[in-house]
Amino acid sequence: MVGTVTNIEEKELEIIEEFSLFEDWMDKYEHIISLGKELPLIEESLKTDDLLIKGCQSKVWLHAKLEKGKVIFTADSDAIITKGIISLLIRVLSNQTPTDIINTDLTFIENIGLKEHLSPTRSNGLVSMVKQMKLYALAFRTQQNA
Amino acid sequence: MSELLTDIEAIRAQFPILTREVNGKPLVYLDNGATSQKPQSVIDAVKHYYEYENSNIHRGVHTLSQEATAAYEDVRKKVQKFINAKHDHEIIFTSGTTGGINLVASSFGASLVRRGDEILITAMEHHSNIVPWQMLCERRGAQLKVLPISKEGEIDIEEYKKLIGPKTELISLVHVSNSLGTINPIKEMIAIAHAQNIPVMIDGAQAIHHTPVDVQELDADFYVFSAHKMYGPTGVGVLYGKEELLNDMPPYQGGGDMIKSVTFEKTTYNELPHKFEAGTPNIAGGIGLGAGIDFINSIGFDFIQAHEAELSRFAVSQLRDIKGLRFIGTAKERAGLVSFVLDGIHPYDTGVILDKLGIAVRTGHHCTQPVMNFFEVPGTVRASFAVYNTKQEVVKLVEGIDRVKRMF
Numbered sequence: 303m304v305g306t307v308t309n310i311e312e313k314e315l316e317i318i319e320e321f322s323l324f325e326d327w328m329d330k331y332e333h334i335i336s337l338g339k340e341l342p343l344i345e346e347s348l349k350t351d352d353l354l355i356k357g358c359q360s361k362v363w364l365h366a367k368l369e370k371g372k373v374i375f376t377a378d379s380d381a382i383i384t385k386g387i388i389s390l391l392i393r394v395l396s397n398q399t400p401t402d403i404i405n406t407d408l409t410f411i412e413n414i415g416l417k418e419h420l421s422p423t424r425s426n427g428l429v430s431m432v433k434q435m436k437l438y439a440l441a442f443r444t445q446q447n448a
Numbered sequence: 449m450s451e452l453l454t455d456i457e458a459i460r461a462q463f464p465i466l467t468r469e470v471n472g473k474p475l476v477y478l479d480n481g482a483t484s485q486k487p488q489s490v491i492d493a494v495k496h497y498y499e500y501e502n503s504n505i506h507r508g509v510h511t512l513s514q515e516a517t518a519a520y521e522d523v524r525k526k527v528q529k530f531i532n533a534k535h536d537h538e539i540i541f542t543s544g545t546t547g548g549i550n551l552v553a554s555s556f557g558a559s560l561v562r563r564g565d566e567i568l569i570t571a572m573e574h575h576s577n578i579v580p581w582q583m584l585c586e587r588r589g590a591q592l593k594v595l596p597i598s599k600e601g602e603i604d605i606e607e608y609k610k611l612i613g614p615k616t617e618l619i620s621l622v623h624v625s626n627s628l629g630t631i632n633p634i635k636e637m638i639a640i641a642h643a644q645n646i647p648v649m650i651d652g653a654q655a656i657h658h659t660p661v662d663v664q665e666l667d668a669d670f671y672v673f674s675a676h677k678m679y680g681p682t683g684v685g686v687l688y689g690k691e692e693l694l695n696d697m698p699p700y701q702g703g704g705d706m707i708k709s710v711t712f713e714k715t716t717y718n719e720l721p722h723k724f725e726a727g728t729p730n731i732a733g734g735i736g737l738g739a740g741i742d743f744i745n746s747i748g749f750d751f752i753q754a755h756e757a758e759l760s761r762f763a764v765s766q767l768r769d770i771k772g773l774r775f776i777g778t779a780k781e782r783a784g785l786v787s788f789v790l791d792g793i794h795p796y797d798t799g800v801i802l803d804k805l806g807i808a809v810r811t812g813h814h815c816t817q818p819v820m821n822f823f824e825v826p827g828t829v830r831a832s833f834a835v836y837n838t839k840q841e842v843v844k845l846v847e848g849i850d851r852v853k854r855m856f
């Protein structure tokens with residue numbers, strides 16, 4: 303019996319499988335771009351400066367709320383590739399429990415060959431976004447336990 | 449004089465990095481505005497220094513120290529000649545353009561700028577030529593005045609004249625803009641300032657490798673640049689300053705090399721240029737800078753200017769036909785780069801795809817956020833040229849942009 307697979311890990315495996323179909327980088331990026339275009343936008347009223355994560359290259363807005371013990375993330379970016387990767391992160395991390403979010407390593411990003419996008423040198427706001435997602439989760443867990 | 453090198457393939461052959469592949473594609477390096485690649489001669493000079501001459505300078509009677517000191521000081525003379533300074537002690541080695549501007553802002557600023565005084569810059573300055581002045585103004589209660597730019601990315605001389613007033617203590621201007629390519633009429637601007645006895649500092653980071661600079665002819669009071677944009681190593685640069693001004697300025701940093709005598713009661717300072725060179729400098733970098741100048745001289749500015757102008761013209765003519773492409777910076781006098789945005793496609797997205805194609809361009813605000821705000825763009829895509837770039841590379845860029853447009 304293998305250890306229990308968390309909901310997050312399941313989603314990660316799903317994405318890894320989805321990306322294994324692409325033969326070259328072009329197909330992969332075209333997929334990310336279409337994900338970016340599909341991502342439901344964050345409400346314009348929520349695109350405020352306090353939700354803004356400033357990368358040097360692209361901007362990211364992140365909103366989080368707790369609903370029935372799960373964290374719901376919505377996010378947006380002014381760059382489509384960044385947005386496509388955000389959409390993957392949201393697919394994995396949204397609607398999960400704070401504890402699961404805090405504990406995950408998000409290995410899928412490396413697995414599907416997009417690690418470079420989560421490197422601080424890219425300064426696209428994604429590294430800070432992941433950090434921010436975990437901070438939200440931490441804050442919600444503290445709230446729950448209070 | 450030995451024959452000048454004007455064959456592009458022979459020039460390219462001197463740059464080992466140009467043979468490498470990026471993402472499985474031959475590298476097309478069009479980010480020379482950020483830093484240029486280094487020829488073998490520069491790499492060898494740095495290596496040779498560490499292998500044969502390494503020792504500290506200005507401090508030893510032993511042979512190695514003497515040799516290293518001589519090699520380093522020879523570079524000072526080489527720089528003097530390269531920019532036609534009157535004296536070699538007017539050449540101060542710094543860590544780069546940013547280091548030079550901070551030195552002047554701190555030292556000159558501290559001795560001259562008082563409450564209510566004004567410093568004048570332009571709206572197209574690099575952050576390096578904005579922030580040190582902001583910091584100075586904050587410290588001294590002075591005011592930073594900004595000369596606006598036009599939609600073409602040019603300054604207006606009449607506006608400039610109007611902004612200069614009795615309170616202006618210093619003017620600091622970019623020679624060639626790194627985000628727009630604009631060449632500013634600095635000689636005329638310096639003359640206008642001098643008519644009112646106001647000193648002018650020039651940020652030459654993007655000019656020094658594109659065009660011959662003669663600080664005496666320009667009559668610049670200060671001129672700063674970085675070695676790494678002129679085929680030399682990172683972490684070293686030059687502040688040129690007129691002797692009288694440098695002599696009147698207090699030291700910047702304290703430490704070894706910049707002193708004549710030290711007691712706990714009183715320290716007397718060394719003479720120029722050492723007064724401004726505290727601590728062990730980037731000796732290897734300095735020697736690499738000398739080799740970078742030799743490299744430029746081995747080609748000559750006649751060829752460099754003609755070749756880079758031809759590349760820019762060609763790039764503009766090819767890019768102009770791309771639908772939805774808008775140039776940012778269309779000044780009449782421009783050097784070495786094209787900056788543009790694509791309708792509906794973020795510069796970051798463009799840069800990521802071009803990188804996948806092996807094409808290195810700069811995307812973003814280029815450390816000139818006020819310029820981006822002025823043009824109301826989040827950033828631009830910038831292709832900046834060096835002497836080793838070719839028209840085929842420009843064609844690859846154009847094809848790359850076509851690909852980007854199809855993908856988004």
Ligand SMILES: Cc1ncc(COP(=O)(O)O)c(C=O)c1O
Pocket residue numbers: 481482543544545546547574576577622624625626651653654674815
């Ligand atoms: C116009 C201009 N000024 C200043 C700088 C800063 O140069 P450095 O980072 O070498 O100090 C640059 C480099 O990007 C530049 O292009």
